[in-house]
Amino acid sequence: MLQLADSLELERPQDKLIRRLCSTLESYMDQNQINDICRAYQYGAEAHAGQFRKSGEAYICHPIAVAISLAEMRMDAKGIMAALLHDVIEDTHASKDDLGRLFSMEVAELVDGVTKLSKIDSKSRAEAQAENVRKMFLAMTKDLRVIMVKLADRLHNMQTLGSMPPEKKRRIARETLDIYAPIANRLGMNHIRHQLESLGFKALYPGRHAVLKNAVKKARGNRREIVEIIQNSIKNRLREAGLECEVEGREKNLYSIYQKMLNKKISFADVFDVYAFRILCDQPDTCYRVLGVVHNLYNPVPGRFKDYIALSKANGYQSLHTILIGPYGVPIEIQIRTHEMHRMSESGIAAHWLYKSDSDKAESDKTEHAQARANEWLRELLEIHKSAGNSMEFIDNLKIDLYPQEVFVFTPQGGIIKLPRGATIVDFAYAVHTDIGNSCVSARVDKQLVPLQTQLENGLTVEVITTSWARPNPLWLNYVVTAKARSSIRAYLKNFKQQEAINLGRRLLEKELQGMNLQLDTIPSERVNKLLEVLSVNSMDVLLEDIGLGNKMPFLVAKRLSQDDISSTVRLDDNEQGINSPLIIKGTEGMVVTLAKCCRPIPGDSIVGFFNPGRGIVVHHHECRNSSDSRKKQTGWLDVEWSKDTSGEFPAEIRIELLNQRGTLATIAATISEMDSNIENVTVVDQDDRVSVDLITLTVKDRVHLANIMRRLKKLTIVLKITRVKA
Incomplete structure (x- = not known):
């Protein structure tokens, strides 16, 4: 393929991109695979001939740039071919059958998964967007490379947003921050996620981005000396303990700074005072030894330590997080992890391809574990998709699933269940099994009976109580937070x-x-x-x-x-x-x-x-x-x-005129309670110094029960008139 690039006049942007792609591919692929990719490029270049992007460059530059991003992740040949061809079905005369015949059905399916639906009978742009995302996720459940291509496609689109109209730029940026960056996070691909967040933030809020960027630049200069002092102190203490580790300062992402300021309603100074450092070790055991060393060096902040090595995040992320009080009283955030954990945190599911040829069994096991987690998530999404009424409902459930802040709770047998922050007993029940959720009536938390709407916290042991006659209640939708619970109830x-x-x-x-x-x-x-x-x-x-x-x-x-x-x-x-x-x-x-x-x-x-x-x-x-x-x-x-055997309680409404005296309503409520009824609602219709006219909704068993209650109320001296409301 390099020979192909050499034979071209290396003046056009696409020619330089092709040379870069060739160089990257030859570092891990054999010649036959590169030849197949070469055919895909030639077909894509011919199909897109005469098409140009808003920036004025040839359209083929975009697919090549997407292919380069995937090649840097060491994506396989079929994935690279799909990247080069990912827009041909949507934007050219080519069809899925053409790609299947010329390359393979595997490549055709990948391209089709990324392709938008061209004709959607939708009422709005939002519905069309939702339907396209839904289609992509269906394809993604069959092959994870679909989302890899789509994320690389979205990343290059964000990098070249400059020539777009302002309104379209904001719409694409919003979609990126709402859907694609969280997907990258959910799949553990932090390297792509941070780029998408930064570019999306800059496009959506250019003014705020500029202000924060300048503030960070000024703060960096003022605090460089403190950062160096802390970094040297950590290195020296680790050396004294005989621990060989890498210590590096970590600059916070502008979007994460903005989100923290927004969510916690704090100023920039309060956020940026948290200095961030990352310590990379060789073994997991060493991570805990390093934790002891840094805790002896600076005082830890109580309640701010998180062990994501023992209890990894849903996306496979592993690390120790701790906050310390450093010199001059400034808080320091430290992340401690192994080199393998760091690579996994940056690549996530992409590590399945990145380490595919490695012989290290430990790394291979970790990547398989990451892929298993991703596939488990995709199975849950497929379940959500099946139960969603329409695309908009699916997107709502997807967004719920993409923004988890996790809590860890235990089953009575000692199993660990991960749930988003704010999850309730009902969420826990559905996380265990759909049938458990459908039949739950209450629960014991640490052996104490609690109602279903109880929110769970870290470390609790939860035992769900079920009965055969129970069924989901529509009111549960008001307090469940997981997508699985919400979609299962619906x-x-x-x-x-x-x-x-x-x-x-x-x-x-x-x-x-x-x-x-x-x-x-x-x-x-x-x-x-x-x-x-x-x-x-x-x-x-x-x-x-x-x-x-x-x-x-x-x-x-x-x-x-x-x-x-x-x-x-x-x-x-x-x-x-x-x-x-x-x-x-x-x-x-x-x-x-x-x-x-x-x-x-x-x-x-x-x-x-x-x-x-x-x-x-x-x-x-x-x-x-x-x-x-x-x-x-x-x-x-x-x-x-x-029916003659009707049973239960039914709401009825009465209109009652009362003397406007202190305690009259309490007397009415007590009388109704004595008559084995309950008040559901009271509305004051009219009131002056002497009389109050109220509408009371109460529960009764039947017409006779209501008549007895009204007869009893009429005997009270404070009641002037009482009638039943029938319309």
Whole structure:
């Protein structure tokens, strides 16, 4: 390939880039692989001929620059070929089949994974962006090289943002900081992550970047002497202890300084007073010996020591972190790790290719461990993807997963579970197993019973209590923080509602068929299949779900099933309607049968049901004013009755006029409590010096229970008038 570069006129930017790529590839690849890469370059150069970037340079310069970044990570030949071809499907006449035929399906799949979706029927740019990220992650779960190519692609795009319009520059920078930099962090690729963060920060907030950069430059000059004193002190003490280690000062990333100032609401001086040093050792045991030496040299800050060697981060990062109080009272941050840990912290999952040819078994084991962690994360993402309703929901769950600050808790058997900061018992339960999360009711933390919303802290032992009848509660979504818990709860509720709708739809249809002297199970399958075909429905379950959710009227479906000619239009006589026998409900059917909040019907009331498309049946009180218009539409409502064995507590609302005296509300609450009821809400409607008019929502078992409560309240001298609110 070098010969190819030599034969060109070395004046164009792409020619210089090709020479650089050739030189890097020849350091670790054989000639046959380089020849394949050469073919890919020639094809890409011909496909992009005549195309130019905003900066004015030939477009092919971009794929070559991406390939160089990957070659420096020692990416394999197929990955380099994909980098050189990563834009040909999107921006040229080339197709995936062409690449598969000319190179290999492996290369074609990699290129397709990075390619954006060109035609998306989306309502907004945000949805299109979300769909593209979702597509990339699906490809990434099959082959990690997809994200490697994409990160290198994004890095070069960020390096060449200068010629972009300001609005587009900010949008790309925001996407980089929100999605791609955290992905690089999650995969342990800190070298790329820091570059993406710095470039994204500079593009998104150029003014703030310039101010911070100048401040750091000034501070560096003023504090150089202190840094040298600390560094020499550490080196001398390590030498005295007989420990051969490298000590290097570490300048903080501008974006991390900005984030710390923003999150902790502190000034620049408070952040930059933390001097950062890194000590590199040969063995993990030496790291702990070094820790003892530096703790004897300077006093450690209590509570600021973290052992990421024994308990590594989710991305495989390992190191000891400690904060010390140095000379002049300045805090010093020190990271202690081995050389292998340092290389892993910089390369992360890229180390799988970087060390692929190394013979060192220890390093090979570490890279396999890093890849196993990455694959585990990708499996979790695939699970999240399957349960996400749409791309925007997937992106929300992804962002939750990309910003963890970890806590470590223990199972009763001594296993370690890593969770994000702020995680609750429910997050822990889903982290153990989805079935445990779906059936949890409470937990014991260090043998003490606690509620499910309890937030976990480091070192706690958690035992989840489950029951067979329990199921996820929609309220859990208000306090879970892990993407797995959130997506699992949503998936369960979605499937549960679907099953409820199918069951309700079957009851409604069978009720209507009963009035026509038919039964669903006895109707010939040919007639049912013909109906599904006419209604363009895939299965009977889908049809029953539509009926249960109110999207299709059960009487009309039953009428069609009763006709010999299924495809003919259903005609109703003026007086014709569904069967007169009412639908029996208990009020606890779940999400497809809901009680209207305007009139709050309770057992014992005369009730009527209305079909609300997408929600199922909404049950109103018979006297509710909101139902009068809907009842005129014969196909929009149905008679319902309470089941005789209905149990549970139901909300009811009363309007009460009270003497405006001290303690009246307390007296009302005490009386309601004595009557075995509970107050859910109190609203003051009107009030003057003499009278207070309040709306009270309370829980009752049935109409008789409510009547007894109201009769008891009327006997109180402070009550002037009491009525039930029915609309």
